[in-house]
Amino acid sequence: MTKTPKTPNASLPAFLATISQESAVGKTTLMTLIADVLTLEKSPYAGFQADDKPRLAAMLGARVTDLKVDADLLIEQPSLLRTTYSPLYTACSDAKKTGTTVLLDAGAREVENIANFFSDVDLDEDLVRWNLTTKFFVPVQADPESIAGAAMTWERMQKVVPHAQLILVENLHDRGQIDRLKAQSPARMMYDKILAPLVVNAPRIIMPALVVDFWQPFEESGTRFLKVMALEAEDGASQFSMSVGDFKIARGNVTKFFGAMHPQIKAVLMHSSDGAGNAR
């Protein structure tokens, strides 16, 4: 991928990651959205995934490189961590030269490995040297476990990559918006106590709820948002074994969801953080 971006932008190419220690909070869905926004912007990217389930690879096709580390082997050979993640490091180092944005979808169990790798190679210093914009998207849902996972991830990433800009992505799926929780609810109390102080100056994306019934058939078949939106009703219905009416409803909801997320992601991607993280 050596295409030139459609509009020159200081913040692209970049190193973009979706990361959280809590599983099932929408990391892969968010990364698929980011990839689709970059595709619309005609900005090339290279995808990496460190997860048990290679869902991003299924969504984006062959662009995604799997960075899974064998936990058993890692105990015997700590250097395996560096070997496994070196393609990511190389892609970041070449990003400015090739104009290719680096995408990383980090599974919940891999966050610690990734943080150790970043710390081990002192990635933060290199990112500043390469002048590569770094943005980490931390998805969170309005439940205590997810909030605790987001807070731990936030603190960890701020520590190992302080120049990265962290973005809180509030996924409204299942539980709604954190601000609308009752003041005495466990999730709200935990948010106020441990996450709110961390994210006070951080950009925030609101990810609307996407009904599972609508997205599941597309996700299972590895059909990304752009493809779904471009399909004719009759073609889509036969492709996904749905009635035409069901497909129209599902495609309409996917279109609305993408329509809500596209401008938010684009605004974050186009906004340059000057490599100063959230501290500035």
Added chain:
Amino acid sequence: MPDNSKEHDGSKSRGQNGRLEETPTLPTRADVRRNLAEWEVELRRRVAILVRNVVDQNQLPNEPTLRRLGLDGRRYYQTSLQLAFRRNIDAQANREVVAENAGDRMRGRALVQLSSKPNWHDRRSERPKYTKRARKSSRPLVAAIIVATILTLNSDLLAKVFTSLLERMTSYGLL
């Protein structure tokens, strides 16, 4: 969203790590407009069926059916259902029923007015039986008729007959 025609060329190119990559079909703004328009038409059709089932047959949709409408769809369903109920109880739609009920109400009001006026002259004790009252009231009249008849008739036979008749009536307590 690109405003031009679809940019999918169906081609595959060598990408990262030398693997084949497929260029996705890019949706255009026209695609987005079409998706939303078709979604709305289909949603309205489905909601109309659901609302009709509720209003006409009291058949409520189950949870999965409502969920599959999506958030906006569910909101639209609730609004449509309220409007349908409002229309159903509209005076114009129920004109005959209203008129009929109005007649009943008028009749009811009249009855209430009549019964609400007490008749202070009404009899408070039970009246004696009709035969008793008739016997008492007709006794002088019967006697007068008989006497007049006797006086007008000169026939001895008639006088005898009437005399015996009077005696019997007297003996039976009729006079």
